[in-house]
Amino acid sequence: MNVLIIGSTSAIATATARLYAQRHCKLFLIARDASRLEAQAKDLSTRGAAAVGSHCLDLLDHEQHVVAIEAARDFLESIDIALICHGSLPEQEHVEQDFEAAREALDVNGLSVVSLLTGLSQLMKQQGNGTLAVVTSVAGDRGRQPNYVYGAAKAMVSTYLQGMRGKLLPHGVHVVDIRPGLVDSPMTAKLEKGALWSTPELVADKIVRAIDAKRHTVYAPSYWRVIMAIVCSIPEVIFKRLKF
């Protein structure tokens, strides 16, 4: 199986790539930091990947997305799975007050994903098969005070995926939306951890199983589906007063 992983050095992507390496998949990695990509390629080869290619890219540079996707196609020939994993958690107070910062956060977590999906969906349509899997977030389910800029970008991607899923159905392309809850990773290093926190390894396991089973929207871990259902059912009169 040939797997493209975008934002491959993120903690969730790293753990997922290792699972595919164990299955002896052929992998293509896209991330920003060249030296980390090189180390990751060695790691995945040793863990059993059939072959590992990589491409260095700043995902904010949309014009280069086409080049990166071409590089992936050249290396993998056909792309069975494309997993989009990149993202960054902005400081809410900062992005509330500084539009340029908000724009960048929306770009990293939202627009850049749409740009990649535009290219990848066309490629997979041509192939007539494949799975597009995107890591979004439970933060996209309802706008909440501590992270609504991040949440808005993730909500945009989730809505985009919902529509695209139907559009790609006749072409044999499947779309998976993975919504992790709180994950203990470098992105959340500054936050206090509690009982609901999960690990990148658990989320990775969920991602691989969701792709195998051709699920549509999965929460990782599963209990977040219940938590978010409750969060979404709170009447707005009350919800607007909640600070969590």
Next chain:
Amino acid sequence: MLIQGWGRFPRIDAEVLEPQTVSALTNTLASVPEVAQIARGAGRSYGDSALAGQVISSRYLDNFHSLDEEQGILRCGAGLTFEQLLEVCIPRGWFPPVVPGTKFVTIGGAIAADIHGKNHHRDGSFCDFVESFTLALANGELKQCSQSENAQLFRGVCGGMGLLGIVLDVTLRLNKVSSVFLKTQSIPTSNLNKTIAALEQHNDERFVVAWLDCLAQGESLGRGVVHVGDYDDSDRLTVHKRWGPGVPFSTPALLLNRHSMRLFNSLYYKLNSGSNSNESYEEFFFPLDSIRHWNRLYGRKGFLQYQFVLPDASAQEGISSVLQRVASAGKGSFLAVLKKFGAQNSNLLSFPTAGMTLTLDFKNETSLFPLLDELDAIVIDHGGRHYLAKDARLSESVFKAGYPQWQEFKSIKEQVDPDERFASLQSQRIGLTGGKGKHSS
């Protein structure tokens, strides 16, 4: 963030840094914190060896760099766990020459404690198979260390509890195996003499360890079951994935009382007597890993593990005194493990020395500490020493009596870390570093 060792005692509010790359880690070292720093792997040492005001986690330094499948030479990051190592190496017919009692420890941690396994009497300890490693010193400088390069530093770092620097990359020699299943034999013994005799008798076998019923008294003091094993020739190289039950939260410490322990120990003795069987490497080496968070069984206050080694000449008398004292205090231990060590290596603070090592664990309670002080005296009187990876309470004098090479270690420490930036609660307690005031909590 509140952190603790596997024994869940003591706890400390620490700043936890998780650098994602070696350069991020050396950048971290460029700024000097006001508190002491110590490297931390999976947090599987039992006491306070990896506790300090600031801990530097090897969590993300867990890449494989290369595996030479012809020679069995592995290069990897220090944060890699045995669990991950085994998943990759077993299918290719390679196995670490020394494994600890749990697969959840990191390679860096294994070097820091120079861990031993059930084959120490035959094969030595983990660091005997470490070809080399890269060490980050307190000033951020990287040093390559091996038996031939910076050899003195190598001998200090191996078993040195992370006090000389942070191990980053490791080159390790693996063993060729054709099967990861073991044929095992369980031999019941009726008292301590017989247990020790059985250990001596099977000293040529590859893996040998004894479980003791530490609540048995009088005639049957030191009765137990000696487990002997070696790889079978079934050509099975399968990674064993076993998902056992977990312990979701701390159970009331009352569950572990004299009666439940007596029941457990008697049952274990009866069920394990005189059988031959075939076990996977998981069942044989890592029996407790199948119960996730078994440390929670000891209640909220945690537990202390107590491991020491006595020279062969005084082992029987010393162990007998310890067992008698424990039994008369009614402080049984679920797991009492006795094993024979082989010769000592040249590392300055490595625990294993020729003789017998006994491991006990106890629920943390106030009345335990005076008892352990008494046991310390017995151990030192019989020429023994304690395992630092298990320790949370040893006094400076007891430590120094057991480890005569501490001064040599300290002189290396003065050369590579004169400001004592790397220190743990343990090193401050046992006098390997000063600066007790550095920890506010």
